[in-house]
Amino acid sequence: xxxxxxxxxxxxxxxxxxxxxxxxxxxxxxxxxxxxxxxxxxxxxxxxxxxxxxxxxxxxxxxxxxxxxxxxxxxxxxxxxxxxxxxxxxxxxxxxxxxxxxxxxxxxxxxxxxxxxxxxxxxxxxxxxxxxxxxxxxxxxxxxxxxxxxxxxxxxxxxxxxxxxxxxxxxxxxxxxxxxxxxxxxxxxxxxxxxxxxxxxxxxxxxxxxxxxxxxxxxxx
Numbered sequence: 001x002x003x004x005x006x007x008x009x010x011x012x013x014x015x016x017x018x019x020x021x022x023x024x025x026x027x028x029x030x031x032x033x034x035x036x037x038x039x040x041x042x043x044x045x046x047x048x049x050x051x052x053x054x055x056x057x058x059x060x061x062x063x064x065x066x067x068x069x070x071x072x073x074x075x076x077x078x079x080x081x082x083x084x085x086x087x088x089x090x091x092x093x094x095x096x097x098x099x100x101x102x103x104x105x106x107x108x109x110x111x112x113x114x115x116x117x118x119x120x121x122x123x124x125x126x127x128x129x130x131x132x133x134x135x136x137x138x139x140x141x142x143x144x145x146x147x148x149x150x151x152x153x154x155x156x157x158x159x160x161x162x163x164x165x166x167x168x169x170x171x172x173x174x175x176x177x178x179x180x181x182x183x184x185x186x187x188x189x190x191x192x193x194x195x196x197x198x199x200x201x202x203x204x205x206x207x208x209x210x211x212x213x214x215x216x217x218x219x220x221x
Contacts, residue, residue: 005162006107006108006109006162006166007108007166007218007221008108008162008166008167008168008217008218008220008221009108009109009110009111009157009160009162009166009167009168010100010103010108010109010110010111010167010168010170011111011113011153011156011157011160011167011168011169011170011180011185012100012110012111012112012113012170013050013112013113013114013169013170013171013172013173013176014112014113014114014116014120014121015049015050015114015116015172016049016050016172016173016190016192016193017093017096017170017171017172017190017192017209018092018093018096018100018112019091019092019093019096019124020091020092020093020192021085021091022049022192022193024081024084024085024088024091025045025049025081026042026045026049027080027084028077028078028080028081028084029044029045029077030045031080032073032076032077032080035076036063036073038061038063040061044060044061046193046194047060047061048060048061049173049193050115050147050171050172050173050174050175050176050193051115051146051147051173051175052115052140052143052146052147053070053073053074053077053078053115053140054070054074054146055146057070057073057074058070078117078119078120081120082119082120082123085120085123085124086123091124092124092128092130093192093208093209094208095208095209095210095211096209097129097130098211099209099210099211099213099214100130100133100134100209101130101133102211102214103214104133106214109135109136109160109161109162110133110134110135110160111134111135111136111137111138111156111159111160112134112136112137112138112139112156113138113152113153113155113156113169114137114138114139114140114152115139115140115146115147115152116139116140117139117140117141118137118139118140118141121137121139135159135160136156136159136160138152138155138156138159142155143155146175147173147175147176147178147179148174148175148176148178148179148182149179149182150179150180150182150183150184152179153167153169153179153180153183153185154183157183157185164183164184164185165184165185166221167183167185167186168185168186168187168188168217168220169183169185169186169187169188170187170188170190170209171187171188171189171190171202172189172190172191172192172193172194172199173193173194174194174198174199174201177189177199177201177202178201181201186203186204186217186220187201187202187203187204188202188203188204188205188206188213188217189202189204189205189206190205190206190207190208190209191205191206191207192207192208203220204216
């Protein structure tokens, strides 16, 4: 590591890690399922939440393999989600802004790496004081394959100018944990959307982004 280089960098998943959007995503998926004549229950949502829409529709839900239909369903779901998003004043997890700001103050590079479309993230950031706190943002539009493939996190590490081994992934979903591990990164899992027993592949499992985490992570490097 060169002199003056940061010891590590932070790669944050978006939904379930930085923002509490689970209820809105569930409502959007339920509505788009009704509109297209598919069933969609709690178990279905738990199984695919955190995955790219295409993988959810074709593989995890098995709704259709027709590419045009997949695009229509995916686009409609995001429209519904953003309509619901406009009705919420604040989606940030209670401790996430303070955690990200502490990393910024310590000079730790920070990136968002999400399976969500960029527009969904921009809607929240544009009305937030955290808009300029992230050094890079990687979204669904930037990747060819979604989690559990590590492509997104590898792009995030590259954007921060750090090798994967010096990056820490913050995730809430099993697919995201597998993606981080496949990319050669440490992973901190949050029990915000999945039970701890589903997140055992992570290096550390915590309930939230508490400030005490920083010293624990710094000890790794």
